[in-house]
Amino acid sequence: MRVTFLGTGTSQGVPVIACPCTVCHSSDSKDKRLRTSLLIEDEHFTLVIDSGPDFRQQLLRAGVKKLDAILYTHAHKDHLGGLDDVRAFNYFQQKPMDLYATVEVQDAIRREYHYAFDPKNDYPWIPKVKFHTIDLRPFHLGHWNVIPIQVMHAGMPVLGFRFSDFTYITDANFIAEEELEKVKGTRILVLDALRQEKHVSHFSLAESIHIAERIGAEQTYFTHISHQMGLHADVSLQLPPKMALAFDGLSFVA
Numbered sequence: 001m002r003v004t005f006l007g008t009g010t011s012q013g014v015p016v017i018a019c020p021c022t023v024c025h026s027s028d029s030k031d032k033r034l035r036t037s038l039l040i041e042d043e044h045f046t047l048v049i050d051s052g053p054d055f056r057q058q059l060l061r062a063g064v065k066k067l068d069a070i071l072y073t074h075a076h077k078d079h080l081g082g083l084d085d086v087r088a089f090n091y092f093q094q095k096p097m098d099l100y101a102t103v104e105v106q107d108a109i110r111r112e113y114h115y116a117f118d119p120k121n122d123y124p125w126i127p128k129v130k131f132h133t134i135d136l137r138p139f140h141l142g143h144w145n146v147i148p149i150q151v152m153h154a155g156m157p158v159l160g161f162r163f164s165d166f167t168y169i170t171d172a173n174f175i176a177e178e179e180l181e182k183v184k185g186t187r188i189l190v191l192d193a194l195r196q197e198k199h200v201s202h203f204s205l206a207e208s209i210h211i212a213e214r215i216g217a218e219q220t221y222f223t224h225i226s227h228q229m230g231l232h233a234d235v236s237l238q239l240p241p242k243m244a245l246a247f248d249g250l251s252f253v254a
């Protein structure tokens with residue numbers, strides 16, 4: 001399967017509005033980060049993980065013409081805020097969009113997009129979706145067997161996902177030992193790393209490096225990166241072998 005980073009930024013994106021810092025004024029395209037999202041596709045199935053506020057822009061930039069499903073990690077706005085734009089796929093594919101989410105995320109979507117679930121609303125141009133409930137049990141999606149990994153985002157449970165030899169974990173500052181066991185043996189790991197300094201709800205870069213060393217993947221990419229991380233080029237020089245900052249548009253076969 002091919003994996004593409006649609007966005008690698010934190011909830012404000014990079015550059016941050018009105019910020020005077022060096023990173024926000026960088027001319028390096030790798031320092032331009034839309035909100036965190038991931039595209040996974042093979043010859044049969046196209047999946048996006050999280051539909052944040054930049055969803056439309058991300059799919060246009062990546063040239064996505066077909067989308068079979070959206071898989072959700074959690075209910076924060078920077079991961080849900082672009083769902084209304086599935087209307088284009090509703091029109092061209094002539095069916096509701098399949099959404100794979102926990103009950104808690106489904107409840108948040110129903111609140112955020114209440115107009116799409118109002119039985120009195122007969123306006124034709126509302127997003128049409130079909131929910132598929134997931135929890136910590138493995139499930140099938142397309143041709144993939146997906147293993148959910150529960151991580152904590154301060155006090156909020158968030159799901160990471162393992163697809164065979166590829167694991168994706170964002171928005172985390174704690175992973176229990178039994179959940180880390182699910183990750184071991186992963187060939188390619190994507191892991192949350194917000195900034196250099198410790199944070200209340202995200203791993204710092206040093207914390208993520210420590211976890212990545214324990215997992216020992218052939219390649220680890222860090223995502224959900226804020227402008228406080230530093231310039232992509234500078235931070236990249238500090239990283240251990242087999243570890244790298246992800247950037248928008250980075251693509252590889254997993």
